[in-house]
Amino acid sequence: MKTLILGAGYAGLAAATKLKPTPGLEALLVEQNAYHTFETRLHEAAAHNTRVTLPLIPLLRGTGVNLEQAQVDSVNLDEREVLLKDGRVLTYDTLVVGLGSVTNFYRIPGLAENAAELKDVADADEIFTFVNRVYSGDYVGNRDIVVGGAGLTGVELVTELAQRAELLSKARGLPPFQIHLVEAGPKILPVLDDALRAKAQRTLEGYGINVLTGHRLMQATADSVTVQTADGEQKVIPAGKIIWTGGIQARDIVRGEKLEKGPGGRIAVDAELRAKGYPDVFVIGDMGLALNQEGKPVPTTAQHAGQQGRLTGKNLMHLAKGQPLEAYEPTTLGEFVSLGGLMAVGWMKLPWNQKLAITGGIAHVMKRASEWRWRASID
Ligand SMILES: Cc1cc2nc3c(=O)[nH]c(=O)nc-3n(C[C@H](O)[C@H](O)[C@H](O)COP(=O)(O)OP(=O)(O)OC[C@H]3O[C@@H](n4cnc5c(N)ncnc54)[C@H](O)[C@@H]3O)c2cc1C
Structure with missing residues (x-):
């Protein structure tokens, strides 16, 4: 059974490392980087240049899985083909797709062109470089940072940046830059309950972060954002750096006549995480639209991506041995x-x-x- 696993993120890598050499199972992991990225720690890399990657080759020892470092251009499920950016075409009997998500800029004018993101190491490096530049002494221009989106990523990023600013200010005798956290919704961290959110809000305010909930980001330019309150009042906030963490959508790379897509472009899957209409194709992690026991979409988190990957690894071995597949039962720990x-x-x-x-x-x-x-x- 020729098996391709696309993406070595939380989902794809969990699937690959769950495998053991099994007769009849020939698996190839296709990943654009030679390393796995701890995406959940990118905010630390952005503020402190922390190392958040791990080389893949040692992790695959003992699994029987080979690594192909290549970028996937597109996947055609009807032809059972994976087209690589270098022009090669890979074919498969069984496919696992775990290529993650991309930033959703919601077509806000100027945002995609002018805002940094926080999705990979290059994004973290860009933010780290900006922070260092504004403390370099010869920096001219606006030093402030606007972060759009007060979910998990936005909040983790602004707190880490505020700590870094405090440190650099003391070390270099320069005032800290101002951080504005802009959120269209009425509250930060909607996934948390009120008491925990209040604690987080107090912590942010303690750092001196300007938390602007109920402010929709309407437009971005190279050096400012325009925000609007619910009653229509507009303000322009000048910024040296704009970072957007306000939304994601599934990577749009898979084509198939029978594919069903749901919110955020996520691909609908069955109880065993196979794309509906394509029983030989597993879609896991942020790209897949798995449902929980109440029929609601499973959140796009590393925790769930890892669970889905481990189950898919097990199921690939079941398939190779002609055993029945196990169904996905998500748990949030x-x-x-x-x-x-x-x-x-x-x-x-x-x-x-x-x-x-x-x-x-x-x-x-x-x-x-x-x-x-x-x-x-x-x-
Ligand atoms: C800053 C930040 C903090 C977060 N914090 C948390 C947290 O605390 N807890 C939590 O549970 N979740 C958190 N998340 C969410 C979590 O990181 C994602 O849900 C998780 O990474 C999804 O896993 P995945 O395997 O689907 O995708 P990813 O981990 O993004 O992996 C996708 C892989 O596919 C590869 N790839 C993409 N395109 C191609 C291509 N064309 N060709 C070849 N390879 C490709 C990528 O290089 C990557 O290795 C956070 C996210 C961010 C950005």
Whole structure:
């Protein structure tokens, strides 16, 4: 069974590392980078240049999976073909698609052209370079940063940047830059409950971050954004750097007559995570639209991508052995948001569907523990 796994993110890498050499199973992992990116730690790389990648080759030892470092151009499910950017065409018996998501700029005028994103290492480097430049002494121009979107990524980024600004200000004797966090919705971190959100909000304000909830970003230029309140009042906020973390959509790279797509362009999958209409194609992670036990879309998180990947790895081996496939049963073990340094807020799941709210250093350790668990799971 010739199997292609596209993407070595949380989903694809989990699938690949779950495999063991199995008669009849020949697997190739296709990834544009020679490394896996800990996307959940990109905000740390943006502020502190932390290393957030791991080389792939050592992780694949003992799995029987080969690596092809190449960029996928498109996937044609009806022809069973994967076209690579270098012109080569790969064919398959079984396909696993885990190519993740891209930033959604919602066609806001000027945003895609003028805003940085936080989706890969190059984005993190761009932000890190800007912060260093404004503290270089010979920088001329606006030093302030506008971050659009106060979900997990936006909040984690602004808190880390605020810490970095404090550090550099002390070290170089320059005033910190102002960070504006712009959010169209009425609150930051809509995934958290009110008490945890209030704690996060206080932490942001303690850092001096200007939190503008209820402000829709309407337009961006090279050096400003225009925001609008619910009652129509518009303001222009000048900025040296604009960063958009306000939305994602599935990578639009797979074609197929029978494909069904849902919100955010995610590909509808069945109980075993196979694309509807294509029983030989698994779609996992941010690209797939898996449903939970209540029939609601599973969130696009690393936690769920990893679960889907591990299950798909198991199912690939079941397929090779002619055994029945296992169905996907998502579980959310908890959710933690880092608020800079050793501060975090979040909750963990207890028996009988109870949630335990945790804040401060312990929440930070819980967040780190989930990252260590991920690291251990792919070794
Ligand atoms: C800053 C930030 C913080 C986050 N924090 C959290 C968190 O705390 N908890 C949480 O659960 N989730 C978090 N997330 C979300 C989480 O990172 C994603 O849900 C997760 O990465 C999705 O996994 P995936 O495998 O679908 O995609 P990805 O991890 O994005 O992997 C996709 C892979 O495909 C490769 N690829 C893409 N296109 C091509 C191509 N054309 N050819 C070849 N290879 C390609 C990429 O290089 C990448 O390796 C965060 C995201 C960000 C950006």
